[in-house]
Amino acid sequence: MEEQVDVLICGGGSAGLCAGVWLARSGIRFRILEQRDGPLKKGQADGVQCRTVEIFESFGLSDVLLNEAYHASELTFWAPEDGRAGIRRTHYAPDKLAGVSHLPHVLLSQARINELLTNEMESKAGRPCVEYGCEVLGVEVDSESAKDSNAYCVTVAVSKSGTERKYRAKYVLGSDGAHSAVRKSLGFKMVGDTSDSVWGVMDIYPRTNFPDIRKKAVIQSAAGNLIIIPREGDLLVRFYIELNNVVAKDVTLEALHEKLRQILQPYDLEVAETEWWSAYSIGQRLADHFHKDYRVFLGGDACHTHSPKAGQGMNVSLQDGYNIGWKLAAVIRGRAKPELLETYVSERQKTAAELIEFDRSWTKLFSSSYRKEHGITPEQFHDKFLLSARYTAGQAINYSDSTIVSAKTSEASLATGLTIGMRLPSVPVIRFSDARVMELVRFLPAQSWWHILVFSGDIRDPKTLTRLQNVRIFSLYSIRS
Ligand SMILES: Cc1cc2nc3c(=O)[nH]c(=O)nc-3n(C[C@H](O)[C@H](O)[C@H](O)COP(=O)(O)OP(=O)(O)OC[C@H]3O[C@@H](n4cnc5c(N)ncnc54)[C@H](O)[C@@H]3O)c2cc1C
Structure with missing residues (x-):
């Protein structure tokens, strides 16, 4: 049956x-x-x-999620040191662009x-x-x-x-x-x-004098490229290592440990314990x-x-x-x-x-040979x-016109911060009923009903107020930004 x-x-x-x-x-x-x-x-x-x-x-x-996760706030960049063996820090940067979201990037x-x-x-x-x-x-x-x-x-x-x-x-x-x-x-x-690159990935408990071990770090070195991603809790760290001329099934944990030590020179690293590792190829x-x-x-x-x-x-x-x-x-x-x-x-x-x-x-x-060939500093x-x-950050997606997106025919003159086709950005708003300050999207949970936002303009203006009152929608909340 x-x-x-x-x-x-x-x-x-x-x-x-x-x-x-x-x-x-x-x-x-x-x-x-x-x-x-x-x-x-x-x-x-x-x-x-x-x-x-x-x-x-x-x-x-x-x-x-936010309570348990590692919050990525700062990003550091490392590169080979001119004329000497090993790597040096070249830049710091905030991990998130200003204004990109009211929420952080986490791990x-x-x-x-x-x-x-x-x-x-x-x-x-x-x-x-x-x-x-x-x-x-x-x-x-x-x-x-x-x-x-x-x-x-x-x-x-x-x-x-x-x-x-x-x-x-x-x-x-x-x-x-x-x-x-x-x-x-x-x-x-x-x-x-079809030419897949192979990546080794490990979650390990390291003992190291590398100073950015608790920051997200992007490292280019003569021995290869590495991305360091600190993990939730204060001890576990993820390492992504790009590998050349290997097939994923031939990669060993010992080879990944050794490559990691080479890339991090002149800093020392000992692996206290490996929690998880894998090598996989992705086209x-x-x-x-x-x-x-x-x-x-x-x-x-x-x-x-x-x-x-x-x-x-x-x-x-x-x-x-x-x-x-x-x-x-x-x-x-x-x-x-x-x-x-x-x-x-x-x-x-x-x-x-x-x-x-x-x-x-x-x-x-990320490819060393491409950067060399094109002289990318x-x-x-x-x-x-x-x-x-x-x-x-996932904030560049812009859907084209369809049965549910209409950028061409819509007028959003009072909602100037909105791009039709992109996700609704959040802003802090005040709920009139109890004067509570909240993020706008907190009023819009993913339930199986629709939310209609009316951008009315300044309702101290009697004309605007009348126009709003004529909108025949049952409104549970009034909010102002
Ligand atoms: C070993 C491994 C390591 C990875 N590491 C990283 C990483 O370090 N960083 C990163 O960004 N991404 C990584 N990825 C990729 C990332 O996990 C995926 O992009 C993401 O999980 C995709 O989500 P998904 O739902 O499409 O597939 P998945 O999350 O892979 O879920 C697919 C599910 O389908 C199940 N399934 C498969 N075939 C069948 C079947 N015939 N019948 C029933 N169930 C089936 C699988 O068991 C699996 O649970 C890794 C993927 C793998 C496999």
């Missing part, structure tokens, strides 16, 4: 769980199938950009982030939502019945404990990572660079299709992969899940037309393509790095 659900999420990582939170908050019948035996325990990504922290705020999860293990999302999702749904040990084998869409918006037109084959079974769903999210079985079963291809690739009949959608690494240098992978994937989650909920509850789902594809395909382009130029900037490297700060 085939089991039916409205939404089946294949893969319970960043994209899948974030979509799941929206569906749970909206009361949708959904399930997540995950091939792991249980939740992710350690490792993988860790950088939580400002935009993602804002998303957590909208879910009511930012307080715990927290992806395992913990997944846990926060899972707890939120299951508490809102009032039941376990993730079925572990369940491998998705492939999906099929009945394109004819897909024309009926109520049809359970997607069949998903899964294997659990050696037994195969089938699900039927109205919609499927393929968020099953870089080797996505969903993508492959639809015959979609990843298009892009800059984009799926040639993001959906099938607007019934199966790809999200996260299943449709875009790139290097970890700019800390984008988990963030862009979470944001894919955030984007598709509310749209699926609105369509299934009959509050929006199915055409709304087309905007997931147009918005996130554009975002993914920009990410791949950004990562290509970022990768060049440590000063120029520092300047280019900071120029990208809005992008790496």
Whole structure:
């Protein structure tokens, strides 16, 4: 007997769980199938950009995130010292551009982030939502019945404990990572660079006299490139090391320790303990299709992969899940037309393509041979790095016109700080009812209802007041900035 659900999420990582939170908050019948035996325990990504922290705020999860995470405030740059062996500090910079967000950029293990999302999702749904040990084998869409918006037109084959079974769903999210079985079963291809760079990544407890071990540091040295990312708690540190001329499976932990010591010269470093490590190769690739009949959608690494240098992978994937989650909920509850789902594809395909382009130029900037060939000085490297700060904070995404974005026809003359197509920036506002000062977005939680903001102008002007009073919307709060 085939089991039916409205939404089946294949893969319970960043994209899948974030979509799941929206569906749970909206009361949708959904399930997540995950091939792991249980939740992710350690490792993988860790950088939580400002935009993602804002998303957590909208879910009511930012307080715990900010409490547990490392807050990245300052960034230092190191380069080879002229005429001498070893590295020297060349620049300091604030980690966040002024005005980019009211929230910081933080670092927290992806395992913990997944846990926060899972707890939120299951508490809102009032039941376990993730079925572990369940491998998705492939999906099929009945394109004819897909024309009926109520049809359970997607069949998903899964294997659990050696037994195969089938699900039927109205919609499927393929968020099953870089080797996505969903993508492959639809015959979609990843298009892009084939020459993968290999990265070694380690979370270690170091003993060292390197002075910036508790700061985010970008190091170029004669022995190679390194990014230092302090981790939550006061002791653990992550190191990203770019490796040349190796395949990921041949990398050893001892080789990573040795390379790290060489790069940090003249400073000393001993590894007291390694908490987690991995070596993996990432190409800059984009799926040639993001959906099938607007019934199966790809999200996260299943449709875009790139290097970890700019800390984008988990963030862009979470944001894919955030984007598709509310749209699926609105369509299934009959509050929006199915055409709304087309905007997931147009918005996130554009975002993914920009990410791949950004990562290509970022990768060049990090390559010692490219910098040498183009004579890029440590000063120029520092300047280019900071120029990208809005992008790496997740605040440069600008959606084009669609059924829900209308920059051409909208007039936002009283809301001059807004760019239509970009996320709503927050500002401190005062709630009239109790004169409490709050961030605007705290009034706009990610629930399954709409928020309408009226930028009325100065209501001491009787004309403006009358105009506002004529807006026929039931308003719970009045606020002023
Ligand atoms: C080993 C490793 C180390 C990484 N390290 C870093 C890092 O240091 N920094 C960084 O920025 N990024 C890193 N990344 C990338 C980052 O974790 C991803 O960009 C991000 O997790 C993408 O989110 P996602 O939801 O698309 O995929 P994931 O978070 O990978 O989730 C996909 C989920 O799908 C499950 N799955 C896969 N196939 C199936 C199937 N057939 N059936 C059911 N379930 C399936 C997987 O078990 C997984 O839980 C790393 C990735 C890996 C794999």
